[in-house]
Amino acid sequence: MIRALTGFATRSPWKVIALWAVLGIAMTVLGQAFLFRVTQPSTGEFLPATYDSAAALKVAEEHFGAEPDANPLTMLVARADGAKLTDADERRIDDEAAKLARREVAMPKPKDAPPFTQDHSQVPRVSPAMTAPDRSFRLLAVELTGNPMDPGMQDLYRAFRDHARADFAEAGLRTGFTAGLADTVDSADAEKTRSTVVGIAMLVVIVLLHVLVFRSLLAALLPLLVVSVIGGAAAGAVVGASLLTGIQLDASTPQLINVVLIGIGIDYFLFLLFRFREQLRTRPEQTGRAAAAEVAGRVGTAVTSAALTIVAAFSTLAVASFGQFRVLGPAIAVSVLVMLLGSLTLMPALLAVTGRKMFWPSRGLRREPAEGMAGRMGRRVAKRPVTMVLASLALLGALAAGLAGMRMDYGTGGGGDEKTASARTAAEISRALPAGVSDPTTVFVTASGGGPVDPRALGGLSKALAAVDGVGQVAPPVPSQDGKAVRIDLFLTADAHGQQARDLVSGPVRDTVTAHRPDGTEAHVGGTAALFADISAAVSGDLKLVFPVAAGLIALILILLLRSLLAPLVLMISVGLAFAATLGASALVSEDLLDRPGVNFMLPLVLFLFVVALGTDYNILISDRIREEMEKPGPARAAVARAVRHTAPAIATAGLVLAASFGSLAVNPNPGTQEIGFATALGIMLSAFVLSIVLVPALVALLGRSVWWPVRPRRADDRTAGHHGHDRHHGHNGPAEHEERSLPVG
Known part of the structure; x- marks a missing residue:
């Protein structure tokens, strides 16, 4: 085929x-x-319905009109002169908000827009939320609908932001935006130049590598x-x-x-x-x-x-x-x-x-x-395989030591470094209100039989939630239009994206809801903190399932390709060591050098798949060439040396290109994506330069042709002689023959 x-x-x-x-x-x-x-911006939509936050999202969609692609924003409005808001200021803010809620925001359409471009023009939802206790600002709740990763949707937000800013400026007020789409757009704008430069640099590096090689x-x-x-x-x-x-x-x-x-x-x-x-x-x-x-x-x-x-x-x-x-x-x-x-x-x-x-x-x-570095490396690996194996294992083992005490971070990677306008607005809000105001945790209560729910019956639940340590404020219960559900917003004192908020929601808050919800009702806890608490549970279970299944399938493919049982085992152990070393090094960098709460929750699985699967690419290439060279006359170690000489340049160049490709993700504004980019690039480099050029050839040099058991490659002189023992009696010179006979196996 x-x-x-x-x-x-x-x-x-x-x-x-x-x-x-x-x-x-x-x-x-x-x-x-x-x-x-065809892309889904809501992470909650990917959770199975059995999880509490997924059930809460379903209630929000069915009874409160929430949409999967809704983008809630928090808009801050304050006096331009820095003075406290008066009652007249609050009325003026609410009047301007009502005007925004009636006016359609038209999507700017560039001349070079691709065909079938979706029109995101819409009338935003804008409503008053609350005023800061010190009256330094008033918050408005804004909602725009669309995929936040779509450039057209991002342009729509920019248009709305600029219109709102101009309208409030005429009234002597300043505005700020944070959460969701505001974070995405501000980060993209801040990183636009750097991302462009990095993309160009990556292409230049790839081209230069090819020019130098060919x-x-x-x-x-x-x-x-x-x-x-x-x-x-x-x-x-x-x-x-x-x-x-x-x-x-x-x-x-x-x-x-x-x-x-x-x-x-x-x-x-x-x-x-x-x-x-x-x-x-x-x-x-x-x-x-x-x-x-x-x-x-x-x-x-x-x-x-x-x-x-x-x-x-x-x-x-x-x-x-x-x-x-x-x-x-x-x-x-x-x-x-x-x-x-x-x-x-x-x-x-x-x-x-x-x-x-x-x-x-x-x-x-x-x-x-000329022989070059690849040829010298091939001879060194074939001549001193034990030394090369021990050196490789020492390096991989040292990096893998970072696995001790490794922690997982299930956050979105957001930070409060105040480098963007959105982050500065969030910081200003958190100085006057609980940190979770711009991203509340919500309790949804419905009747078990689907009937109406009386908000007055939830006073005990609200009071109990307000007494939970870490809950800064509890909003009054809000019934749905159909009367069949009630929502209670909780404003946590911790950042909704942090570990503290996830622990709070998955523990005390959910325990309190279970203990104090009225009889005959069901209650579900939703919001960012609850969502990522459930994702942590789902991912932990998936890791235990996917790892062995993926390893088994890869091993089966290697057995079919190499027609051997021992060689695939050698390759799988080597890539397993590379995975452990890469994950350990990533944990050291993230937790110790960058002082982050842990490694991104997706990193172990993504890294396992990329390093094991892509790293196996290089192992397949070197193994296939070693087998081909072993079909020629001569000792096994000489075949290994030739294979490394011919294949190492291709593996090294390919590894550098692939590492550069993944390394470009390391400058992404999202810390989670940065980790994936850095870790995958490191894993590819280890796979190419340590595993495929040094460790695997050295192990094959030690094992000889027995590594291909039970179907060993037959040498050309064996085939012409018609029996396996021909070269032992009439074949190669003494030193070469002694080299092969001195191997531990084969």
Whole structure:
């Protein structure tokens, strides 16, 4: 199947290129046009209905008109001269709020807007909330509806903010906005320049790496172009699948898919390019098309196995209970399958068309390169495998020590550093009111039989909640319009995004609600703190399920690819060590160096999948080449040395490219995304430079051909002699033979 695809691509390259060009453009347009219509901004929608906060969200939607894509904001209004608010000021603020609530905010539509752009124009919900006890400001509750990650929705918020600011300024008042969409937009605006610079820098680094390695501008630029085309098609496929199935994506999924595709796509092209250049050097008489066909057929097997490893790993997320994981896994799996198809068709077709021109003006095809660092490393690993194994284990063990005492942070990554206008507004509010005013915890009470609920019967519950340590204020009960539900807002003294608030809500608050709710009623606790308390429980259960299932599937793929039981065990142990070392190092950086409350709750699972799956890519490449070299005459350690010499440059370059791709996430304004970017980049570097170039080859050098048990690769001299013992009696010179016989096994 694999050779059939690569063979067709190299026989009819122009047809394949034309098909991908059309497909890439069409699917890219589809993906951009409908991306934000298939993403779900509300994390609560991904929780199973059995969780308390999910049940509270359902009550809010059914009885209080809350919408899944609603964006609640807190608007602060104060006198421009800094004086205390008068009664006349409060009436003026409420009058202006009423005007805002009647006026439609039109969405600005740029000339270069893509087709099918969604119009977010709407009339916002604006209502008075409360005045600070010291009368320094008055708060208004604002709600805009739409996906906060959609640039169009962000532009709509900017338009509303500017209109409101101008209207209140005419009355001698100043405004500030915080929470939700305000945080997102202010962070994006503050980081826009840096994000652009980092994106450009990442592309420059990738291009320069290719130029330094291949000495060719075409070989440097073509991988980026190809990956962009295939990536656009993959993104369109994910969006199309979401539209057809009605399953919405998490807001962070598109960015993760983009990073994954850039990284693995360039990796796969690099594997082909390095082997293609090697083929042209060793077979100068061969045509470019014939060389492309032979290389694509050979490397295609390793690339397919590597891609299927990622697909299998992420597909296991489908068994997770937390919906954010459940949609992330299949989405990445679909995109990787599209990238695999492109790697087996479009990439070989381009090699067939360009041939030796791919490496122009480099003269590297005319001569065999010097041994270089890769050759010296190969000889060192083969000569001193025990030393290399111990050094690798010492490094990985030292980093893994950070796992001791590691803590999880289930927050959103928000901070009160006051670097943005939104953060400064939140800080101003918290100096006069409880920290949770802008993001309250809400108790929803309904009748067990679905009948009406009397708010007056909830006085005991409100009084009990007010007595809970950590609850700064309890708002009066508010009945729904249909009278079948009542909401009670709690303003906590702790930040709703922090661990203290989550502990408070999941413990004392829920215990109090259970103990004091009236007979015949049901009560659920919702809000940000309650939501992330439940997410912590869901994720903890998913980690225990996904880890072993993913490891089992990856091991099965390795067994089928390597036709061995011992080699997959060696690879799985090595990537397990890399995962532990990466997570431990991330904990040290987050908790000790950056003084954060813990590592992001998604990090262990995402890191496990990326490091184990992507790290296995490099292990597959080196293992496949070692097996190929062991089929040639000579001792096993010499085969390891040759494999490292030929493969280390491809692995090193691919590792640097993939690390740069993930490392770009480390400058994201969200600390959780920063952690994922840094940790994944570190894990990729460890996988490439420690595991695949040093540890795995050294272990194979120690085990010899027995590592492939029960199906050992047969050497060429064995096959020509017709029996296994031929080379022992008539074969190689004494030192080489002694080297192989002296191995512990094999």
